[in-house]
Amino acid sequence: MSEFLSPKDLPAALAARAAHPDYIPVAGGTDYMVASKDRLPPPGIINLFGLGALTGVTDLDGGGVRIGACTTYATLLGDARIANTFPLLRDACREVGASQIQARGTLGGNIATSSPVGDSLPPLLALDAVICVASSAGERRVAYEDFLVGYRKIDLAADELIVAIELPAPHVGAMQHWRKVGTRRAQSISKVMMAAVAHLDDGRIADIRIALGAVADRTVRARATEDALRGSAPSEEAAKRAREALRGEITPIDDLRSTAEYRLGVAENLVRRFVLSL
Ligand SMILES: Cc1cc2nc3c(=O)[nH]c(=O)nc-3n(C[C@H](O)[C@H](O)[C@H](O)COP(=O)(O)OP(=O)(O)OC[C@H]3O[C@@H](n4cnc5c(N)ncnc54)[C@H](O)[C@@H]3O)c2cc1C
Incomplete structure (x- = not known):
């Protein structure tokens, strides 16, 4: 039987993490529960769900936001700043599971699981997210792209927790675009996702950021x-x-959900449509 710790604040959670690097931190538990049926129970669980310091959306200077790692999709969907300034993230959150998963699942959990099909991840990459990580020794901030170090691997030490995600304000007038392609419209695991942000200057693409999911490890x-x-x-x-450039830089795989050829074709079509929509 696992020991179940429910720290009352962030210092207590970080102290528990430092004292028990073999315990598993759990937020909404939606990924943890699915994975737990295939492995032995851990010696302990550190429950983070609802911890005040890790929950909610706050304003940053300059128009950005800081999102607590344990903020649920449901909270993000109800937040006017996310809807108005980061509609890309809002649109992705809408398509995560159904309302039960949206009520329990957290942004930090999606990032920590780091599945290639995690739906919030392309938007975070396209929005230039910064991941805030803490241990008892202090906090460090990492650009999200550098935080992703391999297949389901993130730059997180055994005594650290993801505490927040910071999103800088997008360029004024920037267009944001989200598309998830799955087997059906609702509640499907993604075959390909694309998140993109771009703004024009004098009719030309001044800056563009395109992030793709399910096309690499x-x-x-x-x-x-x-x-x-x-x-x-x-x-x-x-x-x-x-499309030609994309073909040279992504190498999707065949798996039970789709084929490499289909994924590549869809990714190319998504990029084309976004470009023409500008
Ligand atoms: C029926 C169902 C449907 C789903 N549909 C989708 C979907 O459409 N799209 C999608 O992307 N995902 C989906 N998921 C997966 C899951 O709901 C999401 O990945 C969710 O965001 C996980 O968040 P959580 O808080 O529940 O994570 P948890 O299960 O609590 O934790 C997941 C992992 O992250 C670690 N962790 C959690 N929080 C932190 C933290 N703050 N610091 C460090 N480590 C941490 C845990 O140790 C664990 O390893 C689905 C899951 C289910 C069961």
């Missing part, structure tokens, strides 16, 4: 594709260049 930025588009007017010709 982790969520990835399509940097060569972005480079192929920066400075161009949105057009079929630019979209064609982008």
Whole structure:
């Protein structure tokens, strides 16, 4: 039987983490419960759900927000700042599971599980998220792209917790776009996801960030594709260049949900549509 710790505040949670690096921190438990049927129970669980310091959305100077790691999808969906300034994240949260999962599942849990099909992850990458991580020794901040270090691997030490996600304010007028492609419209595991943010200057793409899920061992930025588009007017010709660049930089795999060829074709179509929508 696992010991069950419910720390009352963040210092207590970090002290528990330092004292018991073999205990598993659990937030909403929606991934933990599924994984637990295939493994032995851990010696202990550190319950983080509802911890005040890790929950909710606060404003940052300059128009960005700081989201506590244990903030649920339901809370994010009810937050006007997320809806107005980060509709990309709102749209992705809407498509995570059904309302029960949205009520329990947290952003920090999605990041820590780091599945290549985690739905909030491409938006966080495209929005230039910074992950705030803490241990009893203090807090450090890591660009989300650097935090992703491999298949289901993140840059988190055994005595650390993810405490928050910071999103800088997007460029004024930036367009945000989310698309999840699955077997059906509701409650499906993604085959391909694309999150993109771009703004134009004088009719040309001044900046663009494209993040894709389910096309590699982790969520990835399509940097060569972005480079192929920066400075161009949105057009079929630019979209064609982008598709070619994308083909050279992602290597999806065949698995039980889809084929590599299908994923590549869908990813190319999603990029084309976004370019033309600009
Ligand atoms: C029926 C069902 C449908 C689902 N549908 C979707 C979907 O459509 N899209 C999708 O992306 N996901 C989906 N999921 C997966 C899951 O709900 C999400 O990944 C969710 O965000 C996990 O959050 P959680 O708080 O429940 O994580 P938990 O299960 O509590 O934790 C998951 C992992 O993260 C670690 N962890 C949690 N919080 C922290 C923290 N603050 N610091 C460090 N480590 C931490 C835990 O130790 C554990 O390893 C689904 C799951 C189920 C069961």
